[in-house]
Amino acid sequence: MSKNKKMKVIEEKPYKKPLIRRRKANRSISGDIALYIFLALVAIIMAFPLIYAVEAALKPLDELFMFPPRVFARRPTMNNFADLFVTMGKGWVTFSRYLFNTVFITFVGTAGHLFIASMAAFVLAKYDFPGGQGFFKIVTTAMMFNWYVCAIPNYIIISKLGWVDTYWAIIIPALAAPIGLFLMKQFMEGLPTALIEAAKIDGANEWTVFSTIVMPNVKPAWMTLIIFQVQALWNNRASMYIYSEEKKPMVFALQQIQAGGIARTGQGAAVLVVTMIVPILIFVFSESQILETMASSGIKE
């Protein structure tokens, strides 16, 4: 029984699969060419707004208002970004403070989420205890409704806890994002149980197993949780919870600049690039790990 189980688990491991598959069967050349052309066209459509946003940020002000509008900047310049820094520097809250706020919220929220969700995912995936499966079902259900549904009671709870106008109002609720637990648990189920049992026989307790064996083995899933969380926190305006200017995140300040009218068009374009670049860069660097995690993301019933 246990040998069978081991075999099965190893087969299921997604990263053992070769990533390139030469499937000659059932493929026609004309079909392949059509596929390439079609995908290229769609890719251009998908990428065009993003490229346009980047190019707009590189245009000097006079080119931004040129008619007919051009996609690519004729004289690319970083002036917009420089202006953005100047404008940010003029506020009574310094740019570095806004940046600190965002980085602090993102970093603590992500690290805490990774830690807490992995702990919960570990026991849910590898132990059988009363209430565990039920709890996981509830978490899966929680993915089915949008965060807005809870927004109002959330605000009341946070104000009762006295967290309004602190970083915690953003960080703490984000720690329990259901999708993180879900993906982590599904991924941990693919870990060989034998690995954990071997450690237990050697006398390791749950904590040691978790911190020295499980966590290092689920690094791909780390990246996935990190990108989902960073994406949610980096662009969180926190406008509902944080009133003090010196605690507001960078995105809020940037969007204030963006709303500053025609004179700020160039800076507004730069803001767009700043807000979108971080999540995209993280994704670019961690794509293979994220895909590895997503291979176990299915909802099995």
Add this chain to the structure above:
Amino acid sequence: MAKDKAKENNSPIVQMPVMTGNETYLQKYFILRKHKLKVAWRKAKVNKNCYLFLAPYAIIFTLFYLFPVVASIFFSFTYYNILQPPRFIGLSNYMSLLLEDDIFLIGVKNTLIIALVTGPLGYIMSFVFAWMINELPRWIRSIAVIIFYAPSIAGNCFVIFSVFFRGDAYGYANAFLMNLGIIDNPILWFVDPRYMLPICMVVILWMSLGTGFLSFVAGLQGVDTSLFEAGAIDGVRNRWQELWYITLPSMKPMLMFGAVMTITTSFGVADVTMQLCGFPSTDYAARTIVAHLIDYGQQRFEMGYACAIAAILFLMMILCNKAIQALLRRVGT
């Protein structure tokens, strides 16, 4: 599979209670019940560390995800404006929401239109593109995944669409149509109620290749290769048959996950419409349920009313999800 793990720990096996045979049905039920509880208690005791591991997440989750849903439903039966304590007013929030609030009905209509168009389309797009991308060689594939996935994580980059669809003759869309002679006056894309929703749906579709798409890409790479070879021998003639008979059935769990993600996002549309069409938009033509919720919750502070909106939205999402899951369970059976 999980069960023997616990047994190995040490034995949570409780002796089955002996039945004399002359108990009534009810007594038997209670004896079995008691036995099951005993086993559960034993298991819980053996694994008590598990609860410690689960506790931090469970507490925060309960406080900020579970409890708010219950509280929302409770507040939806009250008049509550934060300053005064909630006052119970029965169903009248729901009555006025459904019978008197025409703007809410516009919101429901718009949300349903958006969900019914962008939901299935976005879902199918996610799968079709994931499937096509899967045919590419590896390095092209990873670039393609980035290009297709980037729009959904690009923050509020979608406001760039307001440049393309600018209301004056300088916008790309207007200039293009005017040069072709299809229109002779520029169209105010985001002000004219006739065009708001379609354009917003285009933008939402552009952003719809999200988490579900990633899941599909990953799932397709995990489909057992030997199945394709076996299929080719057994008479699968082209890639379409392969898709229908082999790929789809083995992707079922991912299809479910993708569906959940798609439904949740397509019912929660508000950012795109609010930022592109304004808040409030002309004639409320781009109002969605979530926009209505934000209006009452964050601007008018009619929390009870807003909670009633939230409760209806919650019900819609859960019911839709359950229905789609029941549907998807039949794929390939």
